[in-house]
Amino acid sequence: MSSNSPISVGPLSNEADLFSLFQAVWLQKKIVITSTVLCALIAWSYAYLATPEYQVSSILRPAAINELDALNRSGVYTLPPSEALLKVGSSLESYDTRLGFFRNNQALFSQFKNPDRSLEQSFEDFNRSSLKLILPDPKKAALMSAYIGLELNYPQGVDGVKILNGLVDYAIAAEREQIAADLKVIVNNRLTELKGKLDAARASYETDKEGRIATLLEADNLKRAQLQDELKALRQQLKTGRMDRMSQLDEAIGIARQLGIKKPTTPSALGDPVRSGETSVMRTEINNQQIPLYFMGVEALEAERAALQHRKTDDFTAERIAQIARELQLLQSNREVEVLKQRQNEDLFLGGVEPLRAEIVRLGGVANLDISNLKLVSVDREALEPLGPIKPRKALIVAFGVVLGGLLGIFIVLIRHTMAMRHGQKPYPVPAGVLAGSIGSGKTVQKQRP
Structure with missing residues (x-):
């Protein structure tokens, strides 16, 4: 016990x-x-x-200023290097850009595709677990230049280097195409605006020209009407004067017949008796009074009356009628109107459009700007084949x-x-x-x- x-x-x-x-x-x-x-x-x-997992990365930095000088000097599109880097970074982070690269290069992503999933679902899994965008620390931004990094984790058997470098090139190309499209739209809009101003200038010119022609023709018509009225009045005046002259001649002929004066005479000669023995007498009479018409004698007065009765026109009796005829002849055609109507290239006569034309020519050069080789960013480090896997860490x-x-x-x-x-x-x-x-x-x- x-x-x-x-x-x-x-x-x-x-x-x-x-x-x-x-x-x-x-x-x-x-x-x-x-x-x-x-x-x-x-x-x-x-x-x-376990399947080894590798990691590759790429670093992008702002491009040199001279790389974007041609685009910035165009005066249409301004793109500083820092903003270009942000644009490329946004494109790399864009879901649409990544999905587009995934669709266009499905052979590279064969191991990421699952037969039981759609293409978008397979891409969603790859995008969520494999890609990572690296941005600089804001606290250290003052100590280092701006950059954007992209990391890719991928299993063995996948060409991760080609995927990452291809994605970077695809994003840069996509952003370059977007800039080209934006530039084209801006240039076309400005060209449309300038052409609209030119069309407005042409319309204004046409209106001014038509107004000028109408003004000239109206002035000619007015001048022609005035001259014709003056000519008609002058002819009427001359006719009236001729009729008055004939009436005076009729009256003087009657008086001369009563006095028996056939030949032209003077009042003093009419009062003196005829001197006998004298063959010819010449008298000179000076006075300040007009001699009555009947002293011209019946013969002279009848001859003048006959001439007046047979006269068909009185135009030659007034110098102004010839002047009016000359002016009417000049008004038959307005040479200034003819020149205005015969202008071939009327754009040469547009005023104040020289700057618009110069800008159109300049924008035409900008539209032909080749930005296919535009370097938006500097690839500071391309993805290279990794020395070893990051997973699993065997030791x-x-x-x-x-x-x-x-x-x-x-x-x-x-x-x-x-x-x-x-x-x-x-x-x-x-x-x-x-x-x-x-x-x-x-x-x-x-x-x-x-």
Whole structure:
């Protein structure tokens, strides 16, 4: 028969418990070693059997100022290098750009496609887990130049270098095409605006020309009507004067017949008797009074009256009529109107359109600007073949397996030791030196007696 009696061994009881646990682990070290080796083998198998994952990256920086000088000097589209870098970065981050590259290069993404998924779903998985855009830290932006990075994680068997470099080139080309389209739209809009101004200038010129022609023709018509009215009035005046003259001649002829004056005479000669013996007499009479018309004699007056009766026109009697006829002849055709109507290239006569034409010519040169080789960004670092995979990290995985296996073995030993203590099985003996030290310290330990 055996009995257990408590013995006070003092503060060494905790050390004894720890030592007993250590002793239990040591005595069952095979379990710990076996667990460690097993976990290490599992970790090693995973590390060497898992599909390696690689990573490539590319860095873009702003292009040189001279690369964008032709575009900026066009005066139509302004694109600083920093803004060009942001545009390319936005294109790289754009879902539409990435999807377009994925669709156009499906052979490169064969391992990412899943037969049970649509093309967009396969791309969504690739886009979410494989691509990453890297932007500079705003806190360090003052210490370094601007840049944009792009990282790609891909499994073994995928040409990640070609994918990443191709995506960068595709994004740059897409942004270049967008700039070309924007430039074309801006140039076309400005050309349309300038052509509209030219059309307005042509319309204004046509209106002015038609107004000028109408004004000239109206002035000619007015002048012609005035001259014709003047000519008609003058002829009427001349006719009236001729009729009045004939009436005067009729009256003078009657008086001359009554006085017996056949030949032209004077009042003094008419009063003197005819001197006998004189063959011819010449008299000169000076006075300030007009001699009556009948002194011209019947013969002269009748001759003048006959001439007036047979006159068909009185135009030759007035110099103004010839002048009017000359002016009417000149008004038959307006040479200025003829010249205005015969103009061939009327654009040459448009006023104030020289700047518009110069701008149209300049914009035509801008529209023909070749931006296919426009360098929007500088590829500071292209994607290169990686030296090794980033996943799995074999040494780290094996080390983790060793640690995990050791901890698992220790845990199993402790569980077994605890279960043995609870079922009253014989515990592992405590060394005598430890027991003696525990008694001297005043702690209580269980001493087994036979």
